[in-house]
Amino acid sequence: MLSNMESSPVQNPDDPRSVLAGADQARQRLAAGLRLPTGLHPALAAAVAVQVGTAAYGIANHAAAGLVVALAGVAVFLGVAALLLYQFRRINGVRVDGLASQIVLGAGATPTMAYVGAFGAATWAAFESRWWLVVAAAMAGGAGYAFGAWRWWHAYRRDPAAHAGGASPRVLAALAVLACLGLVTLLAAG
Amino acid sequence: MAGLDPLIHAPARLQVVTTLSAVSEAEFATLRAVLEVSDSVLSKHLSALAEAGYVHSRKGVRAGRRTTWIGLTNTGRQALRGHVAALRQLIDRVD
Numbered sequence: 001m002l003s004n005m006e007s008s009p010v011q012n013p014d015d016p017r018s019v020l021a022g023a024d025q026a027r028q029r030l031a032a033g034l035r036l037p038t039g040l041h042p043a044l045a046a047a048v049a050v051q052v053g054t055a056a057y058g059i060a061n062h063a064a065a066g067l068v069v070a071l072a073g074v075a076v077f078l079g080v081a082a083l084l085l086y087q088f089r090r091i092n093g094v095r096v097d098g099l100a101s102q103i104v105l106g107a108g109a110t111p112t113m114a115y116v117g118a119f120g121a122a123t124w125a126a127f128e129s130r131w132w133l134v135v136a137a138a139m140a141g142g143a144g145y146a147f148g149a150w151r152w153w154h155a156y157r158r159d160p161a162a163h164a165g166g167a168s169p170r171v172l173a174a175l176a177v178l179a180c181l182g183l184v185t186l187l188a189a190g
Numbered sequence: 191m192a193g194l195d196p197l198i199h200a201p202a203r204l205q206v207v208t209t210l211s212a213v214s215e216a217e218f219a220t221l222r223a224v225l226e227v228s229d230s231v232l233s234k235h236l237s238a239l240a241e242a243g244y245v246h247s248r249k250g251v252r253a254g255r256r257t258t259w260i261g262l263t264n265t266g267r268q269a270l271r272g273h274v275a276a277l278r279q280l281i282d283r284v285d
Contacts, residue, residue, distance in 0.1 A: 016277040016284075019201050023208035030224045031212050090252065093220030094213040095259070160212035168214075 031160035034094065036153065037087035041146040044103060047080035049142030052118050056134050059186065060126035070183055078104075078176055098156060101166030102149045105175065110151060114144020193276030195269050197242050202227075206235050207244065207262065207270050215261040217252065236260060244269055 054073025058066035081103045089095050101107040106115050118141020125133035156163040167175070198204050209224055210216060222232050239245040244266030250259050262270070 016280045019204060020274065020277055020281075022201055023204045026205040026209045026225060027212045030209050030216070030220075033224065093217035093252070093257075095215040095261075097214040161208075164212055164214060166214075 027160060030094070031157055034092045034096075034157075037084055037091060040084055040088075041150055043080055043084060044149055045139075045142035045146035047077045047142070048106075048115065048145040049138040051077035052115070052122050052141045053134055053138035055119065055183065056122035056126040056138070058183075059123050060129075067184065067188075071180065074180055074183060095169075096156070096164055097166035097168055098152070098163045099149075099166070100169065100172055102152045104172045105167060106145050106148060107166065108148050108152060111145040111148030114141050114148065117141065118144065193272050193279070195273040195276075197238065197244065198269060198273050202231075203235050203239070204270075204273070206232070206239065207266060208274075210245065210260065210262045211267065211270055213261070215259045217250075218247075218258040218260060221260060239266065 051073045054076075055070045058070025058073070060066070061069070084103055085100055088099060098107075102111070106112055118137045121137035122134045122141070125131070125137060152163065198207050205225060206221070209221065218229075218232070218236075222229060225232065236245060236247065240247060242265075243263055245260055246263050247258050247260045250257050
């Protein structure tokens with residue numbers, strides 16, 4: 001029996017159209033078979049909400065407790081992100097840096113705007129001691145961030161080669177360290 | 191024809207490279223399952239591609255067992271882009 005590499009998708013190895021079609025089918029087969037970990041979007045939304053809410057509290061708090069809470073929020077977010085990426089790799093046997101960039105960095109207009117908007121609103125609300133608004137802004141930010149990841153996933157499934165690229169794990173780890181240092185500096189300066 | 195890369199011109203080799211372009215790295219077993227080929231056939235293609243610097247591989251562990259992870263290098267991605275562009279030109283000429 002012939003394999004996929006040798007049989008139907010490539011009707012004629014001398015016909016460039018059928019050669020390209022066979023290669024595209026193989027790539028689509030891989031992308032179509034990939035599965036996201038169960039509950040990825042709610043978990044991501046919750047982790048971002050926790051990070052935004054705790055950071056806003058920490059900035060408004062001006063005390064050591066605020067710093068601890070803000071760093072704990074970052075730790076929760078990074079822990080959830082690392083777990084989701086590990087699960088994706090374990091389930092599928094592939095690594096997609098584009099997905100990692102979506103989860104850790106919120107790459108793209110939608111998650112960036114959602115995060116920045118929520119962070120600004122939550123921080124203002126924390127300074128005004130409107131805690132219900134801090135929670136609401138953080139939750140909205142988390143939802144927007146997760147929505148961005150959902151949109152990216154659908155775009156990736158349509159055109160995997162165009163969306164597979166992203167920051168490598170080493171770059172993401174370096175950025176996570178920088179983010180923590182930046183947060184500490186911000187809180188110390190405040 | 192200029193632009194066609196003899197190393198990935200064979201349909202089977204092109205499928206390997208094109209499939210890898212969808213991910214940053216894939217496990218050997220995952221790639222083998224998607225392409226439905228034997229270990230030896232896939233190993234042969236990957237060895238040739240690695241020798242040309244088109245793919246890189248590293249050893250890893252998954253669920254307690256040793257695995258090999260394979261990814262396209264920048265050279266491999268460029269070669270794929272060039273080859274696909276050349277094939278499309280060929281198609282356009284025929285059309």
